Amino acid sequence: MQDACRYFLIESGFALFVAFLINVAMISVTGTVCKADDISGENADRCSDITLNSASFLLQVPNLIHFATIMVKA
Numbered sequence: 001m002q003d004a005c006r007y008f009l010i011e012s013g014f015a016l017f018v019a020f021l022i023n024v025a026m027i028s029v030t031g032t033v034c035k036a037d038d039i040s041g042e043n044a045d046r047c048s049d050i051t052l053n054s055a056s057f058l059l060q061v062p063n064l065i066h067f068a069t070i071m072v073k074a
Helices: 002-034 039-049 056-058 061-074
Strands: none
Touching: 002 039, 002 056
């Protein structure tokens, strides 16, 4: 029984850590794309009222390329 609890604790901890990393990545992408100087008008409107349902535009290829170029410059 103790082994099962230990393995469950390890598995749960790993899953929470991965979920945390995903959340940090999404927040950093959102902040970088929405605070960029050369953001398009359409994306600026989306960023002003962003929700979980509308956040998928951040993962479009042009936004990810923009995020990658900003990260390389830093």
